[in-house]
Amino acid sequence: MGGTNPDRGKTVSTVLGRRLGGELLRMRLQRKQGQAAAAKALTASATKVAKMERGLVPMRDPDIRALCHLYGERDETVIERLLELAAVDRDRRKAKGWWSQHPQLASLLEYVALEAVATHIRTWQHSLVPGLLQTPDYVRALATGAGFWDDPAAIDPFVESRIARQIRLEGEQPLHLSAVLHESVLRQHIGGRDVMKQQLSRLLDVAKQPNVTLQVVPYSAGAHPAMTNGFSILSFAEPGALDVVHMDTTLTAIWLEDEIDTPRHGRSFERLTELTLSPRDSAQLINASLKEL
CATH class of the missing domain: 3.30.870.10 (Endonuclease Chain A)
Incomplete structure (x- = not known):
């Protein structure tokens, strides 16, 4: 987690990222969906899904919405909280939060x-x-x-x-x-x-x-x-x-x-x-x- 790595924000696992990734993993397992199905919904690789679930990469709002749709999550309050968590995680990685x-x-x-x-x-x-x-x-x-x-x-x-x-x-x-x-x-x-x-x-x-x-x-x-x-x-x-x-x-x-x-x-x-x-x-x-x- 050195301060000179230009890819730091893209490769670091943060508590926030793990927290969000863990929620998406929990939702996927509850729906008995595999990583391949999640990857298809994102038009991405299973490797990317694995990195998301481990909190290794910042998450885009469209990806979160696509996964929530795949996992049958329709409660907008739940989705908005996940989006908020993702936004704070992105700010944390870029050092943009008020803190x-x-x-x-x-x-x-x-x-x-x-x-x-x-x-x-x-x-x-x-x-x-x-x-x-x-x-x-x-x-x-x-x-x-x-x-x-x-x-x-x-x-x-x-x-x-x-x-x-x-x-x-x-x-x-x-x-x-x-x-x-x-x-x-x-x-x-x-x-x-x-x-x-x-x-x-x-x-x-x-x-x-x-x-x-x-x-x-x-x-x-x-x-x-x-x-x-x-x-x-x-x-x-x-x-x-x-x-x-x-x-x-x-x-x-x-x-x-x-x-x-x-x-x-x-x-x-x-x-x-x-x-x-x-x-x-x-x-x-x-x-x-x-x-x-």
């Missing part, structure tokens, strides 16, 4: 691109406030605490890039966010008392939005199935579509896209929601933590 204006998002480019077209995100965090809910000062405190910055002046652009993502919670078709936090997130004094006061107030405000569900797992819940890792599950509008799971580690990001690990994380999230306080009681706990500051 390309924020080079500080380098480690999150794939995630932010998928976040831009997701309809629902379920996120579990045991140590940090989710990025979509962070205040600028909280982001700045995290960046400063990480100690990775040779130039302190670069931190402000990084903060701006992180906050820019939060536009997905607004507008006519906002992202639906289900956030589950461990109580320790409320107690960890990132940036000090004043920063945490602002951050907890932000959580209380955003929890009032109809597209946001915010719940807390209290200390009293004890052991649970997601104690070791925070993760986010990105969902899309297509019926039966596989979700995508994203996990951050200290040095890299991990994507889970298969039919075993992805549902497993979905079940873990469901189990977590059984251990949470209700949204109302969660807000009361956040408010109590705020008063303690």
